[in-house]
Amino acid sequence: MRVKRYVVDSMPDALQKIRSDLGKDAVILNTKEIRSGGFLGLFGKKKIEVIAAVDGPGSAPGSGARQTAPRAAAARAPAAPRPAAPVAILEPEQLSFPEVPDVLPPAKPAQQPEPAAEPKGAPPPPQVSAAGVYSPPKPAPAKSREDLLFEELKQMREMMQKLSLQAGGGEAAVPVTAPRVRERLAEQEVDPLLVDMWLDRAKADADELGEPLTESLASRSVRSQMAGLLRMEGHKAIAPQTKIAHFVGPTGVGKTTTIAKLAAEQVLKHRRKVGFITSDTYRISAVEQLRTYANILNVPLEVVFSPQDLLKAFAALEDCDLIFMDTAGRNFRNEMYVSELNTLLRTQGDSETYLVLSLTTKYKDMKAITGNFTKFKLDKVLFTKMDETDSYGAVVNLVHDFGLQLSYVADGQNVPDDIAELDEQKLIDSILEELPDE
Incomplete structure (x- = not known):
């Protein structure tokens, strides 16, 4: 060349x-x-x-094969111009x-040994064009995160099938039926692992009775197991001996409005003397909003800007039966903000800390927030905006994952009405709506 x-x-x-x-x-x-x-x-x-x-x-130049003609013919006829x-x-x-x-030299066909078998996963051999020009091999396309996750799930499924075969003495595990129950729980965003556990227990109950697992039998079993998870011995409402009730939670969940509803209940129904403390000085008009509620209920309000101001606020409200403390909403997925807030949760006597969460929040975010708060003092969980969603599985997931005591649920903006203690049976009926239980 x-x-x-x-x-x-x-x-x-x-x-x-x-x-x-x-x-x-x-x-x-x-x-x-x-x-x-x-x-x-x-x-x-x-x-x-x-x-x-x-x-x-x-x-x-011009060394290609040319057609020859007799010299006589070439002499007789003038040569036509050849195209370039x-x-x-x-x-x-x-x-x-x-x-x-x-530039690679041409290969010797007769003396080259046969190529050895390439190991699995080896890169492709170099490519040489017809003109002898080397072309580097194209790298294999990188797998996306979705592909890697799919492969991992596939491997986990195969492993579970092998374990089922080993546990069953070599026989394939009997698939759990009741697809309507499973579909309804999935729509309510109940944790799939929790759903599998409940339906496996329902199948075991059906086997003990010698009956097939019907939709009604599965629904009854799931209702019973869900009730056992949600039913707790503690008080949902504010305990009579509680002196301070702290309310913490992320931005926009309705902490201030919830405090106004509960304070009105304590003043009007239980005849307790109530006071307000707020440290929510980040949000515009947050103090004025709580001050408006304090004026309506005729209760005192103290504003604190640092942990040092708390002692003065407690001294000013020492004659109150119950103090509601409103805290600033922050991005509590960040543990640092939770640690900062914890310095404000000082107690003067018996106290309770309520984590306020919105049911419109994704459970992944709820779980991260709750996980950070459980490292400190956290007593009960309160849910808001129940009227803005028809999915309630997050309540079940949170109780299962963290074992928190349920308290109140808010379902509107009206003060002091739209709030009540959470009714487990009502929640179960909402989750398993339209499923047969007879």
Whole structure:
């Protein structure tokens, strides 16, 4: 193979020189723009560097096979003008090599040994074009996170099937039926692991009775297991001996409105003397909102800006039976904010800390927030915005994962009405709505 370099002003000049020097079978390997002349690389003239090559030891211009004719015929008839020989040019994407590629010698067909089998997962061999130009192998496309997750789930499923076969003495596990119950729980965003556990228990109960697992039997069993999870011995309402009730939670869940509802209940129904403390000085008009409720209920309000102000606030409200403390909503997925807030949760006597969460929040975020708060003092959980969603599985998931005591649930903006103690049976009916239980 002959390889030759040209420095020209334009591509037509290059093509003419390549055709005259290397013949019609020449191939352009690379082109790039360079600067020629000038002073210290400056003021140089733009040129084009062209690398061309042709197969064979010495291809001369016009050295291709030509048809011959008798001399007499050639003398009688004048030779017709021959069209210019075409030059083979690579596609544009093949011309963008940063450097002149290596030229590989032609392989020896008779003396080369047979290629050994490549190990699994080895990179593909180098590719050589017909012109003898080396092309690097294309890397395999990287797998996306979804593909990796799918493969991992597939492996876990295969492992579970193997374990089922081993536990069953080599027989395949009997699939759990009751698809309507499973579908309803999935719609309510109940944890799939919890659903599997409940339905497995329902299947075991059906096997003990010697009956097939029907929809009604599965529904009754799930209702019973859910009731056992949600039923707790503690008081949902504010305990009579509680002196301070702290309310914590992320932004926008309705802590201030919830405090106003509960304070009105304590004042009007239980005849307790109530006071307010707020540290929510981040949100615009937050203090004024609570001050409006304090004026309506005729109860005192203290504003604190630091933990040092708490002692003064407690001293000013020492004659109150119950103090409601409103805290600033922050991004409590960040543990640092929870730690800062914990310095404000000082107690003067018996106290309770309520985590306020909105049922419109994704359970993944609820879980992260609750996980950070459980590292400190947390007694009960209160849910708001029940009227803005028809999915209640997060309540079940949170109780199962953290074992928190349920308290109140708010289902509207009206003060002091739209709040009540959470009714487990009502919640179960809402989750398993329209499923047979008889």
